[in-house]
Amino acid sequence: MSWVAVLTLAAGAYLLKLVGVVAGDRFGTPLFRQAVLLMPPALFAAVIMLQTFESDTSLVLDARAWGLLAACVATWRRLPFMVIVLIAMAVTAIARLVS
Amino acid sequence: MSNSPASTSSHRRDSILLGVAVGVVGVTFGVLADSAGLSPARTMAMSLLVFTGASQFLAVGVVASGGSAVSAVTGALLLGARNAMYGMRMSPILGPGAVRRAAASQLVIDESTAMSLAQDNIDDSRDAFWVTGLAVYLFWNLGTAGGVWLGDVVGEPAVWGLDAAFPASFVALIGPHIVTKPGQVAAVLAAAIALLAVPFTPAGLPVLLAALAVGPALAVQRRSHRPTGPAGVEGVT
Structure with a gap:
């Protein structure tokens, strides 16, 4: 920017x-x-999808999807913001290492 | 108990704790902005001047995924429009004085509005607004600065799974907005629109198209005859 x-x-x-x-x-x-x-839920949901499944204007399924799944579970368990983010990062990094 | 020492110190403590929590989110913003290629000066300018966390995350997120600056700014402002609604709600609480009200306007965000409206009299409401607004302002900017510094230290973002931090922060942010049916409809439709639009539109546009999901969500809300908004005021940023 x-x-x-x-x-x-x-x-x-x-x-x-x-x-x-x-x-x-x-x-x-x-x-x-x-x-x-009603703008925030719409825009947030769109950003979540794009940040997880978009790569150069095409859809892909990669390690980020595991991070998203982990973030959903962590949010559902009502963990603190920073913990949710760190768990998602760790899961994605590990999924990337093993794939 | 109007403005008694007990209630004042209690809401002030809550306000400052909330500020500290938001500061931690500010660290995330600093790291992400840095990894998205935003210079430290611009990142700090965002937190000092834009000062509405979700919009800042969105703008940096759109830029990080290859979107244009116009898409980033438009999306961020669509998101920031709710602050106008908060401003309307806070208007009678802020008190007189043009300079004071102009300064207060910069502090009209989710947290300050929520904390202010949680008080049971106008004196505490006003006090809670200022203490929360100023605490969040201070810690959000300290956190951003810390994040920018940290971002330089960690280096290659993908190795640390930093690219997953963006969607994860939005998963955390969306929670309070999808407790109502209209919020859920908006979220699910927007997600579908964004994914369908990806192969056919330039980067950045899918986010803006997803805003159209508000239409059907609004229809659902109207039909359910409930005059309240989705949670009205939400949690973090």
Whole structure:
């Protein structure tokens, strides 16, 4: 990412926060607000899939899939954030070593 | 118990502990940004200026998987739009003063909103907002700096399974969002759209197309007649 991209993102992110604070309750319909709050599960799920199964605009199944599986189990067991990430990394690294 | 010493010290301790926890996530961000090729200065600028963790992760993730900067920024801003909703909710709590409110705006994120709304009176709400916001700001940036340093030390990312850290962090982040039916519909549909789009679209676009999953999820939410959002305010970043 270039400096322009970083600073554009910074300005945009701040303006979004500021717009909410300035507008208070006067902004957006309830439907719009619900749509915005449904953005995170959609975007997160897409990122999980792409980061695990994408390689140069094609789909692949490799060691990362084992990491994803491990992360799902660790999350389901309600382990702390850092532990979930470390387990996924370890499982992926080991799967890569043995394959 | 309005602003009694007991309740004040209790929510302040919680706020600072939350800040420390987020700082640990900041370490992950620093390492990942470094492995995605973002310079230390730009990585720090992200945490100091963008200061909304999930958007930062998303932007770096899109760039790491070969997406364009435009896709990265657009996706990150779509995700950051929920902070506008939080800002609306926090607006009456923040108190008067244009400068103060402008400064407070930068601290309007998941954690500060959640901690503030968990208090039972407006004084504690305001105090919890500032203490949480400032604690998270401090530790998120300290963590990022630590992660950038660590990233230089560890070297080749794939050997350590670092490429699995991105999806794993999002698995941890998505948890609170998929406890409701609409959240689940959004997640499953978005996952399907993203995978189907991969062979046919340039890198970065599948994430944006996946945002369309919000439409059907919204229909499910409307039909269930429940006016609440998915958990409203969520956990980490």
